[in-house]
Amino acid sequence: MAVNTQFSIAVHLLAALGCRKGKETTSGQLATSVNTSPSFVRRTLSKLSKAGLVETVTGKAGACWLGKKPEQISLLDIYQAVGAPKAFAIHAYASQKACPVSCNIKKALDKALSKTQKAMEKSLEDIALAEIIADLAK
DSSP states (O other), X not given: OOOOOHHHHHHHHHHHHHHTTTOOBOHHHHHHHHTSOXXXXXXXXXXXXXXXXXXXXXXXXXXXXXXXXXXXXXXXXXXXHTTOOOSOOOOOOOOOTTOHHHHHHHHXXXXXXXXXXXXXXXXXXXXXXXXXXXXXXX
């Protein structure tokens, strides 16, 4: 099963920018920190910029910095900005008409997982990027 890491990478990028305290930073510098390509970093930064979490200057001397104070950015803001997938997905297998579990599991799971998703998002909303940055120093 593939694992989606776009949320954790986005948090990594923003934490790195937060640690630089407003200093302009290039996608190459961030790529080194994440151990990925600058083009991948730029794609992620584009999403974060559209959400107002990052400000950027493009071109040969391109750079970026946080668009808000770390205290004003929640992990939910980041999660939503990058369009990260839901915590759990329900399988897409066809229902087997002869099995009542097969016919009703998706509806039952959707109800339960919706509650779980809302709880996770509430938790992310309560954690500021500043907390992540503070934990880096420990």
